[in-house]
Amino acid sequence: MATRLIEVRRDLLNKNDVLARRLRRRFADAGVCVVSLVSSPGAGKTALLESTLRAIAADASVAALVGDLATDNDAERLRRSGVPVRQIVTGTVCHVDAQMVDTALEGWNLQELDFLFIENVGNLVCPASYDLGESLRAVLMSVTEGEDKPAKYPTIFNSADLAIITKTDIAAAVGFDRPAALQCINEVRPGLEVIELSARTSAGMTAWLQWLDRARQAAAAV
Amino acid sequence: MATRLIEVRRDLLNKNDVLARRLRRRFADAGVCVVSLVSSPGAGKTALLESTLRAIAADASVAALVGDLATDNDAERLRRSGVPVRQIVTGTVCHVDAQMVDTALEGWNLQELDFLFIENVGNLVCPASYDLGESLRAVLMSVTEGEDKPAKYPTIFNSADLAIITKTDIAAAVGFDRPAALQCINEVRPGLEVIELSARTSAGMTAWLQWLDRARQAAAAV
Numbered sequence A, B: 001m002a003t004r005l006i007e008v009r010r011d012l013l014n015k016n017d018v019l020a021r022r023l024r025r026r027f028a029d030a031g032v033c034v035v036s037l038v039s040s041p042g043a044g045k046t047a048l049l050e051s052t053l054r055a056i057a058a059d060a061s062v063a064a065l066v067g068d069l070a071t072d073n074d075a076e077r078l079r080r081s082g083v084p085v086r087q088i089v090t091g092t093v094c095h096v097d098a099q100m101v102d103t104a105l106e107g108w109n110l111q112e113l114d115f116l117f118i119e120n121v122g123n124l125v126c127p128a129s130y131d132l133g134e135s136l137r138a139v140l141m142s143v144t145e146g147e148d149k150p151a152k153y154p155t156i157f158n159s160a161d162l163a164i165i166t167k168t169d170i171a172a173a174v175g176f177d178r179p180a181a182l183q184c185i186n187e188v189r190p191g192l193e194v195i196e197l198s199a200r201t202s203a204g205m206t207a208w209l210q211w212l213d214r215a216r217q218a219a220a221a222v
Helices: A002-030 A045-056 A073-079 A098-104 A154-158 A178-188 A205-221 B002-030 B045-056 B073-079 B098-104 B154-158 B178-188 B205-221
Strands: A033-038 A062-068 A085-089 A115-119 A136-142 A162-166 A194-196 B033-038 B062-068 B085-089 B115-119 B136-142 B162-166 B194-196
Touching (some): A045 A162, A073 A085, B002 B098, B033 B045, B045 B073, B045 B162, B045 B205, B062 B098, B073 B085, B154 B178
Parallel strands (some): A062 A085, B136 B162
């Protein structure tokens, strides 16, 4: 029984990897920079995306996909920025997979895009195992979650290209131990780039926007 | 392929349900009140358990199981209360299941316990589907996570006997909209009991301890 499950899971992951590889090639050919955001529920993925879309939509052509088990609250929030947004409702599935991304992209012309953001379901575990063909993956952790999250959820930090510490405006109020958090990230993923920001006050947003700009240049140069 | 996966998953869930039913009978026979805690990563399960163990360990015989993908940080924290604690390290598995609980209990005399707490992996999705044989399940959401979490993760709220809003001491700092959160819980699960507390300041802890006391009396009376 256990063996059979592992086989089925491996087949599914392989199928996802094949499709993700195809998506990655398609994104590269179109020169679109695809950035996925993963985190716990409530770490601030949608708030960060809202601020990001507002900041860059004038200078870049942007679209977003947002995954959730139920509701399209996040898509509603993001649509206020005027950017094309599609909700991926996953039902009881705890992650977005490559097939869902592929389906959601139908009818969009990727050539016209500079950026595509993919907001995953709030879950620090399962999304780690599913490649979405994204160019870069950012893992968010908020100052309220506890400094040891990287040690407790190492796989998702290992699959990320950037760690973002969010809600820094309430760091003092929650007694956030910044050195401990940075040390924990570094122990799990030595050298992983870290950006600290608050989508509410905009502190640190410049570093994130510069990171995105470099990512876009890299995607366009492929 | 999809059909086969669904079949395998159903078999696994059925196997879990059978084992969970057996655990529930064992807990009832022993007269132990088993309370499981589920939430996002960082919602404060361990902090609440720490305060709870400190508050009740003098009057009741208590033990705890704590699930995590990696590390035994939480068990270490909880052991300081002097209560027997065992860590369930789930590896890459995103939830605790009945088999893990059964294995972790080995050698413990349930007859001697008034309470057994089970802290699940931080995940608002997958733990919803796994019955652990617990008497009661409490779902935690912190004031930092966003008021619409119940609508976005309805299954876990539907599987719970109590909702606990945590970190109320920073509600004002994060702009928590209390009426919206309560309304959202009530829309997803009309009539679900809600306790609001802060493990840090102890505000609201009395309501939680009274809830536990009623749960213990109910378990002992079975």
